[in-house]
Amino acid sequence: MSRRTLLGLLFLAAVLSAALLASKARAESCPPGTIWDGEFGTCRSIEATPVPGATPGPGIGPGPGPGPHPQPTPPPCPRLAEIIVDDFQTGDGCYVVIRVVDLCTNTFQGDPFTRKVECPKPTASNPCVDPSGNPLFSIGPDGIWCGRDGGRWRVEARVRFPPYVIDVRPYPATLVGWPTAIRLSELGRAAGEGTLDYVPLGGGKPEAPKPGDWRNVRLRLELVPVGFCRVTLPQARGPMTVLQRPRNPLPLHTDFWLEERGVTGRPLYLYWEVPSHPAAGNTFLDPGLNARVGLPEDFPAFRGSVRAPYVLRWSFEWEEYKEETNKYCDDKSPPGNECDSNNDGIKDRKWRWETRRFWEPKSEGGVVDPDAIRGLPPQYRADLNGDGKADALWNYNSVIRRMNESDRPAMGSLAFEMGTGGVFPLWVREAQGQIGWPSP
Numbered sequence: 001m002s003r004r005t006l007l008g009l010l011f012l013a014a015v016l017s018a019a020l021l022a023s024k025a026r027a028e029s030c031p032p033g034t035i036w037d038g039e040f041g042t043c044r045s046i047e048a049t050p051v052p053g054a055t056p057g058p059g060i061g062p063g064p065g066p067g068p069h070p071q072p073t074p075p076p077c078p079r080l081a082e083i084i085v086d087d088f089q090t091g092d093g094c095y096v097v098i099r100v101v102d103l104c105t106n107t108f109q110g111d112p113f114t115r116k117v118e119c120p121k122p123t124a125s126n127p128c129v130d131p132s133g134n135p136l137f138s139i140g141p142d143g144i145w146c147g148r149d150g151g152r153w154r155v156e157a158r159v160r161f162p163p164y165v166i167d168v169r170p171y172p173a174t175l176v177g178w179p180t181a182i183r184l185s186e187l188g189r190a191a192g193e194g195t196l197d198y199v200p201l202g203g204g205k206p207e208a209p210k211p212g213d214w215r216n217v218r219l220r221l222e223l224v225p226v227g228f229c230r231v232t233l234p235q236a237r238g239p240m241t242v243l244q245r246p247r248n249p250l251p252l253h254t255d256f257w258l259e260e261r262g263v264t265g266r267p268l269y270l271y272w273e274v275p276s277h278p279a280a281g282n283t284f285l286d287p288g289l290n291a292r293v294g295l296p297e298d299f300p301a302f303r304g305s306v307r308a309p310y311v312l313r314w315s316f317e318w319e320e321y322k323e324e325t326n327k328y329c330d331d332k333s334p335p336g337n338e339c340d341s342n343n344d345g346i347k348d349r350k351w352r353w354e355t356r357r358f359w360e361p362k363s364e365g366g367v368v369d370p371d372a373i374r375g376l377p378p379q380y381r382a383d384l385n386g387d388g389k390a391d392a393l394w395n396y397n398s399v400i401r402r403m404n405e406s407d408r409p410a411m412g413s414l415a416f417e418m419g420t421g422g423v424f425p426l427w428v429r430e431a432q433g434q435i436g437w438p439s440p
């Protein structure tokens with residue numbers, strides 16, 4: 001049921017309930033311009049449209065709002081008001097179903113009729129989903145984006161994949177049979193957000209807010225690591241438990257997960273039985289890259305790869321201006337005969353009206369289904385449990401960093417790090433000229 005229909009029905013319920021004798025007493029205790037709503041146990045404002053030709057009655061329509069207004073003379077009758085009892089949409093436009101009610105007698109006048117109205121603008125609720133519920137996330141070179149043009153307002157957020165660091169020793173080149181230490185040290189996080197100070201959805205402004213206005217609107221996208229990365233290293237063997245070339249080759253260990261260990265965690269040790277020669281397979285030669293890492297230009301590298309699954313979270317937060325009017329049977333001055341404050345059957349007080357105005361914090365959010373991201377290239381879909389459905393997004397923003405003998409990032413002249421974009425190049429030489437093995 002649409003909000004408008006709900007409001008219309010609430011209004012109808014309010015009018016009809018007022019017709020009941022029991023409710024009538026309570027209705028009479030509502031201030032002028034309001035009507036008793038039995039469902040919510042409160043008085044509600046009446047916002048009625050004057051009917052052409054009808055005698056306009058005082059106290060009806062958008063007045064000064066709820067509260068005790070002086071009403072010296074009873075309003076003339078009949079007091080006709082239009083209420084919306086239903087609404088619907090066709091290909092042609094939007095319509096409301098209207099009934100005219102005489103507020104003096106609470107009876108309907110004539111038959112219901114329809115009126116064409118402006119279609120309601122999509123309300124703002126989720127800026128990452130369109131009015132039909134279709135996700136609005138998209139991906140491109142600038143990162144993942146979501147946003148919404150709400151007509152009079154717009155908010156958008158963008159997030160890029162953060163870098164993550166794999167520490168390696170030795171790097172870039174190692175020797176056949178020599179232990180290579182590998183550790184996933186840091187999985188970065190990234191967030192992007194868009195904000196709006198004020199959205200006058202209720203028609204107010206910052207210095208004079210109206211119910212329905214929004215402020216402090218914040219849309220946030222965040223890429224959160226799952227906690228692992230997936231590594232492929234051609235011809236790698238291990239894991240080594242003793243840091244010495246084994247007499248019998250260890251099994252191939254070419255595809256494995258690395259868990260995030262931090263910069264003090266224990267690395268994984270692998271080694272190679274063959275050099276990164278094209279004959280070993282899965283190598284490439286990039287003289288420019290070799291120059292960058294300080295190796296001879298004719299030295300091919302194993303073409304390893306790395307990728308880390310990330311989850312995309314979104315949140316949308318705002319504050320909405322609210323106005324609530326309630327009555328309390330505790331008006332002490334002067335004592336009255338409107339209500340019974342102590343349930344002894346004797347009316348002893350007058351109603352006190354109180355309108356509370358406040359900003360209510362609101363939020364929505366969740367994890368984005370990767371398949372809801374428009375334009376997502378297949379290589380970003382991470383199906384972690386192999387059920388064919390994507391669970392996360394692959395992040396290829398890898399950084400390879402050199403680690404020293406103490407398993408810490410190498411410092412000073414030995415410091416080295418390189419963004420590799422998901423590639424894990426590793427150069428393995430023949431062991432000629434080798435002068436010894438590391439101690440076990």
Ligand SMILES: [Ca+2]
Nearest residue numbers: 342344346348
């Ligand atoms: Ca009493």
Ligand SMILES: [Ca+2]
Nearest residue numbers: 383385387389
């Ligand atoms: Ca899956």
